[in-house]
Amino acid sequence: MNSPEHELPSAGCDLQRVQNFLNSDHYHLEDTDLIAHLDRCPECRKYLEAQAGDPLRWQQAQDLLQTNEFDHASSVEYSAATCCGMDASQTFAVKDVLDLLVPSEFPNHLGRLGTYEVTGVVGVGGMGVVLKAIDPSLDRVVALKVMSPRLANNENARKRFAREAKAAAAVLHPNVIPIHSVSSGSTLPFLVMSYIRGGSLQKRLDQEGALPLVEILRIGSQIAAGLAAAHEQGLIHRDIKPENILLEEGVERVTITDFGLARSVDDNTITQLGSIAGTPQYMSPEQASGEQLDQQSDLFSLGSLLYALCTGRPPYRDDTSYGVMRKIIDEAPTPIQKLSPETPIWLISIVEQLMAKKKEDRFASAKEVHTLLDACLSHVQQPLSNPIPSKLLSKQTSIAKKNRMKIIAGIGLAMVVMLLGIGQLRFNYLNSKTMEDHHVFKPLSELDGYIESMMNSKYEPIFLTLAGLGKDENYLSIFPTDGGVTIRYSAYDTSDYLNKPQAKYLTRLTAAANSMSLPVLERNDLKSDGTVKGINYELRIVGNPETIASSTKKLLTEIFQINQSAICGFRYLNMPGKYSTSKGQEPRKLSKEEFMHEFDSEKYVYMGEQETNIFLIPRDLALEMPVTLDSKILYTDVRKLNSEELKRIRSSMCLVQESSSNQEKNVPDDSPATPTAHSDDSNILGTWRVIFSEDSGRAAPLEALQDIRFVITKDKMIMESKGRKQESTYKLNPSTWPKSIDLTEDGRTKPGIYDLQGDTLRICTSETTDTRPSAFISQPDSVNDLVITMKRISSEKLPTEPTTQVD
């Protein structure tokens, strides 16, 4: 096939080969021999061209593909002309402007505009050309934004230009490009801006890809500050994108430029309704769908920009602008953590909130975003003295905030495991209209408050989605009823229900109800044909909100044996077939291959199944934290997996393995043997970090815990947090069950219990009473227990050593 070139002598050129070459679908010019031949053979070139098209076609292509004067006259680009003739037209635009300059006396200058000596061309924008010039009166370098002469004839365009100038000039802020003056009366309207040496953010993105965290926060915070100033003037930028952000050389200053599309909110007369302006990739959904815009639109664009800084690419990409806009309206972008796993969760949550499809779900103002990003920047630069902004933590009680972080007691592995389960309990406010919109995730510890609010607001039922109950039996539902709540457990497939593993929940429910003297009603759930579909077991709890809450909680605790079993009965969660992993995000349903890859990388373990979906959870998350449903959970279709793979995945419950191996290593809990006592005294020494804490039934946000260290010496327990220290003495008594610990601080001794298993320590103390807690459970209002779980980070016994940051 690739015959050497000399076999194609010009006397007998291989015309068929030329023909084939032309008709082939491959455009990478692979026939190098033929091309080499074409180099030398004018006849074959002629033949090639004639075969490609007759002279009329060549002429037609030349004539029709020229850019004409109207292709770029529109404020909205839509003709395909803008795709292919772009460079030519930009050259046109520059040439047009330069042609109208007054000749300069200086040979090196391009010309004169007003009193400005033009020395160069900076770039071409939507409305015209940006020139570099010298302002002779002040002898400073400025940038002149000159309106394209083609547009200058257009009254609307002139108005718009004048408006841009007015709008931008009104904003005086270090992060917004300063406008020195405007000249709109002359034939060539222009505005005078500061000349900023440096490149655009786009250029930096092109060169470096994703930026370091500190840079993202610094740039983001400054843009937000500039936007806040513009928004205060009632302006919308409408075109926030990396190209419009200038990075000043040598100075850490970010400048927003090109208010080319900025317009006053109330000035609606010129831009025609429905005409779309702006760069599609960073557009907001409301912009993409041509709706009325407000300042919130800029926040979305800022979110998209931050997304690009985190990942190195814009959130939405497609071959066509239309495709991009469609995606902006309909789709969630690829999760940031997938493209850039090291991005902190709190930053992801900020970006996600900015990029919320509904503008009311975004932040209230650019100012708020600025404050937040600024605080994050301080946190990242000096984590010890600057906590992460509390807005980013859940609204729940934070121990740090309440400054109740005294000496604490905790939970151990069992509690961690339990909490893993509880953390995953999923409450749905079932709203018949928009079920998907009302997902709420709460740990069980917050259930009471939840039920209370549910009763007060007469909400629809809560569905407590539980794990492992099997097909059609995946939830316990809690309904508001007159003066209380009804808890319903649905047992389907009744014929052999009692033989199924999940029957144990029913047994426990019945037992718990009996012990609380609550009657259990059995109601048949009928199919449409009148046959029995299943049985609903219902319990009704009435009383004041506290009673209801504590009874409900007690029931749930009993049903799922929360404080008794190291291995939780509902360790994993049954998830609905369709759910979002976090607000505004697509569930990460993976292909089998990706899923297996993640699993085989050993970073994920089995979490559970529901319907046809199988879920994985990151190993570290499963082991260390009370899990909240977040986008780290992966899932795929279980039917895609073969039985080998399924078996392998299902057997990967690291929690069970870990808890049982710990059980083996250590003397069983119920043994009061003295060797344990002795080993506890020495095993407890070291530095510990807090992985879970619960106060009055409320779990502390993890972010509040990450800086807390406990240094335990022979007789002292020192809590360190952000440079502060709190000291107390302690005394262990391992001969009781549970093992006892007394903590003395400021002369007051608090009774508590502890459990030490390898590198996990849990402590539970009563903060306000003299009654020793009996279980590692924090309860609201009643005993007011504090529960804390710690992981050992070093066994050194250096009480005065400054706490070390865990990476």
Next chain:
Amino acid sequence: MTEFPNTKSLLIANIQSPENREAWAEFVQIYRPVIYRMARRRGMQDADAQDLSQDVLMRISKSIETWVPQEGVRFRHWLRKVASNAIFTAVTKSKPLGIVNDSAAEQILAETPETSAVASELQDECLREQYLRAAAIVKQDVSPATWAAFEQTVIQGHSCEDAAESLGKSLGTIYAARSRILKRLQIEVQRLGGDTR
């Protein structure tokens, strides 16, 4: 190229068959800039020309309701005929647009020299937009260097020798590139419904 999603969906609402929808979407892509340019050439300003193209397309989409599938008449061709009438009416008369009247407009089209000029202008503009769109498609499929060879020698009219030098390619490469693109361009133009004259 921005394509007005909201307008598009609005316009498309009148069309039932998926096949016709596709034809219509393509039609809008081609005709919107055509109408815009024709309007601009007649002295209309940007916003007005945008409005006009929107208006005309709206009207055409409404008249689609009257389309009855007929033996031997393709939707595309019918659409083109209706469009030329509507556009003709719109760009030659400054008074408010009436309902597109097929036969009346056709009559006018056939009669005066002015109408034949408009008809030919419309035809040229459509062909031009088809070429531009085809070029955009082809440009995406080929390497930047290959496209540059075509752009410099065909569109900008530079000699092949100059292009070879400026692009650092052999002369044979330039010839091969521009010929293949021209060939491909014509295929695309035809696919987009371009007239072969």
